[in-house]
Every structure is written in structure tokens, then in C-alpha cells.
Amino acid sequence: MKILLLEDNTKLSQTISKRLALKGYKVDSFSDGQKAYDSISNGYNCFLLDINVPNIDGIKILKKIRDYYTEVPIIIISSTVELDIIKEAYDYGCNDYLKKPFFIDELEIKIEKLCKITNTIIMFDQNYYFDFKSSLLKIEDQEVRLTKKERLLLNLFVTKKNEVITYVAIENYVWEGNFVTLESIRSLIRRLRKILIKDYIHTVVDTGYIFKI
Template identity: 75%
Template sequence: MKILLLEDNKKLNEAITKRLKLKGYNVLSFIDGKEAYEKITEGFSCFILDINVPNIDGIKILKKIREFYSSLPVIIISASVELDVIKEAYDFGCNDFLKKPFFIDELEIKIEKLCKIQNDKIYFDENSYFDFKSALVVINNQEIRLTKKEKLLINLFLTKKNQVISYESIENYVWEGNFASLESIRSLIRRVRKILEKDYIQTVVDTGYIFKIT
């Protein structure tokens, strides 16, 4: 399981990272909010966020996560005891809140409870899947490496499978807030359709696309 940890206290960050790696988790840790913000689409199964960190705070990162991942677990860790801060964290979709100081054992328990996701591989059918750990598509045992935009598009489709995704949502997620023409989006869709071979991606006229899998 791949975990994103954001904690600006270097010693605490290192201690948590070391403990979680000993448990067999794949941990990417950050002390800067902006750096963490730029990595949230990298196929994580769980997020652990401090609130008061440099550049972009944990609440803003939580809001961004929830734009694209409605169900992935987010644990907030913070020294703040202000009710408004705690309420805001829950309002924006955190799954649990852990007040500093805490025993790392407490955090481990919450991770085991909330974040243990059994499948790091999402299957399109019995012979094809996307591996969140390696960000590879595997079709009939053949590994296919993706460009960054291809990976982001598939990641978006799989987090919102069987849901209509608008052109605007694709632009915001895949182009990370930069402008993308409709033709650029269609060109990317054509490339991904070719990679996947089967027609999982269906066009919703004048709206966007839907990724149909069971």
C-alpha cells in the first residue's frame, strides 16, 4: 500500500516514515505542502496530512484530494485543538483526526482500520489491469508504460469509474489547472483507447466520457 505523509516536523516525519516502512508500507513523505500537493495524483491508497505546514496547508490539500478521490482515506494529524479547525477538516472529508502529541502506535491502528486497501491493481477484465504501485497498464501480461497525462487520465477514470467525467474535469485534473483544447483532450483519449485495446471509454455527447467496467 502506498501512503502519502505530510508532516513538517522533520523528526516526527522520519519516525513515522521509518515505522510505517517497517510495517511494509510504501511511504512518500513530505515536509512542504506544495511538494505534497503536486504528488497527490500518484496512485496513493492513503493520505496522512498535517494542517500547519509550509506553502500549502493540509486543509487545502484535503480539499484538492476530495475533488478527485471521494473515498480514499485521509487522516489529519495536528496540534490544533480549535473546534473550528477540526470541524473544517471533517467538513472537507477527512476520515479521522489525530491530535499531537500521539503515540505512533495510535496512527498505525488508524491506518490499519481505515487505509488497508487490498487491491493495488484495478482490473478492467480478467487479462487487463492498472497497477497503482507502478503506474503501469498490464494487458495480456504485457507491461505498458504511460506518459504522465495518460497515467493521470486512467487514474481519474478509475477513481470515478462508471461515472460521467466532463471535459472540464479532465482538463483540470490531467492538465493540472492549465488550459487544454478539446482537440488535445480528444487526442489523449484516442491514445489511451489504443493502449487499452477494448472500448472501455465511452463518449457522452457534448459532455465528456465515461469509463465503463464492472
């Protein structure tokens, strides 16, 4: 899972990043609002935002994120107690709010709950599983190493299992916001289907795909 962290307290940012890295998550951390703002489209499936940061505040970044991602979880981490600001954050699509100071365990629980990941191993059935931490796919006692894009696509599918994943969502996450043709997406889907053997990936006509497990 790829997470964007915006936090201008260096010590707190490092603590959060190290803790989440131990869970196998990839964390891009920013202390400057403008730099975080410019990176929104780089394929994240979770956002952790402080409000009072240099150049562009977290609320404006929250609004911009919702232009790219309608469903990706956004957690506000802030020391503010101003109800108007907290209400504004929820009005613009914040999923949860964590007031500083907080325990890192509490943040970790919220991330796992919102992203529907309760552990690093996702079982497809008795003989298939995918380990987020090692990015290892195991199929009937055979370990399969995936390419970067295959791994990112499978990450996206198992994070949003049994939900429709649009072409745009795949472009944003797997290609990190860079332009990609529909044929390239379909080619990657074909490769992953061949690896998985079983028919987990279903096409949603003119929309995208759904990973049914």
C-alpha cells in the same frame, strides 16, 4: 496515485512519505502552508493536511482545495482536540480526521478506503489488469508500457471507475493544473482507447468521460 502531504514535523513527514512510497504512491511533502497552498492545483487525488503549520494553516488550505476539487479525499492529521476546529474542518469538506499520535497503518487504511483502492492491481476483466505500483498495463498476456500522461489518465480512471470524470478533473490531474485544450484531452483519450482495444471509456457529452468496468 498522487498525494499532497502537509506536515511540519520532519520525522513524521518522512515516515509517512516513505511508507506511502512503498505502496507505489507519489507523495509531494510540504512543511510550509504557503508552499502547499501554491501547489494545490498540481493534480492530486488525495490530500493529507496538518492544521497547525507555518504561514497558512490547514483549515484555510482545506477551503482552497475545495475550490479546485469537490470530491478528492482530504484527511486531516492533527494533534488538536478543539471540537470547534474539528467541526470546522468537516464543515469545509474534510473526509476524515486522524488524531496524532497514530499508527501509519491506520492512515494507510483510510487512504485506501477513501480512494477506493484496496490493492495495487486493478482487474478490468479476466485478461486485462493495471498495476498501480509498476504502472504496467497487461492486455491478454501482453505487457504495455504507457507514456506519463497515458499512465496518469488511466490512474485517474481506475481510481474513479464507473464515475463521471470531468474535463477539468482530467486537466488538473493529468496536466497537473496547467492549461490544456479540449482537443489535447480528446487526443489523449483516443490514444488510450486504441491501447485498451475494448470499449471501457465512454463519452459523457459536454462533460467528460466515464470508465466502465
